[in-house]
Amino acid sequence: MELKRVVVTGLGALTPIGNTVAEYWYGLVNGVSGAAPITHFDASKFKTQFACEVKGFDPHVYMDRKEARKMDPFVQYAIASTDEAIKDAGLDFGNLDRTRIGVIWGSGIGGLTTFTEEVAQFSKGDGTPRFNPFFIPKMLIDLAPGHISMRHGLQGPNFSSVSACASATNAMIDAFTYIRSGRSDVIITGGSEATINEAGIGGFNAMHALSTRNDDPKTASRPFDKDRDGFVSGEGSGAIVLESLEHALARGAKIYAEVVGGGMSADAYHITASHPEGLGAKLAMTMAIKDAGMDFSDIDYINVHGTSTPVGDVSETKAIVDLFGEHAYKLNISSTKSMTGHLLGAAGAVEAIASILAVKNDIVPPTINHFTDDPEIDSKLNFTFNTAQKRVVNAALSNTFGFGGHNATIIVKKYNG
Structure with a gap:
């Protein structure tokens, strides 16, 4: 079978540093932090009292x-970003075969806001169940692609991928595979998350996973x-x-970049911690590069998972050095989570957009908030600290890793006809 x-x-993007793709990219290139005190709820008694919220x-x-009352915020966010992406792509569904257009979407947790509100309301009562009839539909992760498909009458593949923080990248790899194999012409893909609420912040605090730098939120994410x-x-x-290239060319679409490979693996190590030597990360990157038919030296930029956790940042760096060898020191590396925070199941989508725009514009967004080198991390690597760098980016690799040991990597490169 010939692959397409x-x-x-x-x-389309809705992020803590911009509510459109243009605003998001401006924030990335200019090193803007989206962190600020939490406004979604009273966090005064929480260990962490700040986050990177969507604003306005x-x-x-x-x-x-x-309609809004029927949707959890994570679905509302999905609608907003997909509306922008569809308009940006110039898709006129009335003139296309909607059975060949699908929606594959990622979220790690889904309707946590709805779940938190409904259970809190029930606990205040006398035990009589009085739940919102939309409680379950608002909470389910698959309702994000469901609503998107119903909004536009899209009848192609429609489902969600759930792999914690790797969810959106897994969704994109699935979408890529469906189109490459000829089963679909167009897939709207990505991810959304809305977990800045009592349960989300409290739960991650209980795991000691979140920064507690309440005195200086803007510099708290420091990968x-x-x-x-x-x-x-x-x-x-x-x-x-x-979109398949032939379908895009037939309708005269503009093309940002080409998706050329995806790789997935499991650490098979720990429920929350990454493998200390980065073995799963290395395997996912290796598989993506092999899938793309590329050499390691073809990669110019890596948008790393880089969450600003003590163990994770070290293990990912080890994986990069081990895999790329001397070429690792010719790469630009950056963690855009230093600006957006960690969007969990949506991280892979917004970071893939950053990678696509780096390829399109030949600009690598920075890793902000770097003050002190870590002796456990190879300081000879170019982490693009604090300031964006201009360079030719022919190919970019984006990593996302999730609780449960899930690793997913996707590669985009310049479209050259």
Whole structure:
């Protein structure tokens, strides 16, 4: 079977540093931090009192109040970013075969806000069950792609991938595979997450996973810095329109980049910690490069998982050095989580967008908040600390890793006809 080429024709983003792709990219290139004190709830008694929230989002710009009440924020975020991506791609569904257009979406936790609110409301009562009839539909992760498909009448493959923080990348790899194999012409893919609530912050605090730098939120996410103390929770959504090259050319679509490979693996090591030597990360990157038919030296930029956790940052760096050898020192590496925080199941989508735009614009966004080198991390690597760098980016690799040992890597490169 001849494999089809797959290209990116539309992007949409709703992030802590911008509510459109243009705003998001501006924030990345200029090293803007999205961290600030939490406003979604009273966090004064929590160990962590800040996060990277989406700012100024009004769901009623995208839907009426009746529809909004049926959706958890993670679904509302998905609708917002996919609306932008569809418009950006110039998709006119009325003139396309909607049975060949699907939605594959990732989220690690889904409707946690709805779950938290409903259970809290029940616990205040006398034990009589009075639940919102939309409680379950609002909570289910698969309702994000469900709502997107119903909004546009898309009848192709429709499902969610759930692999914790690797969810959106797994969704994109699935979308890439469906199109490459000829089973679909267009897939709207990406991920969304909305877990900045009592359960989300409290739960991660209980695991000692979050930074507690309450006195200086904007510098709290500091990947690869000696004094990093955990990740900063983020929220939002990223949407990507993937399309077969022949379908894109037939309708005269603009093309951002080409998706050329994906790799997945399991650490098979620990429920939350990455393998200390980065063996699973190395395997996912190896598989992605092999899938793309590329050499290790073809990669110019790695958007790393880089969560700002003590163990994770070290293990990912070891994997890169072990895999790429001397070429590792010719790469640009950066963690955009230093600006957006960690969007959990949506991270892979917004970081893939950063990688796509790095390829398109030949600019590598920085890893901000670096103050002190960590002796456990190879300081000869170019982590693009604090300032964006201009360089030719022919190919970029994006890593996302999730609790449960899930590792996913996707590769994009310049489209050259």
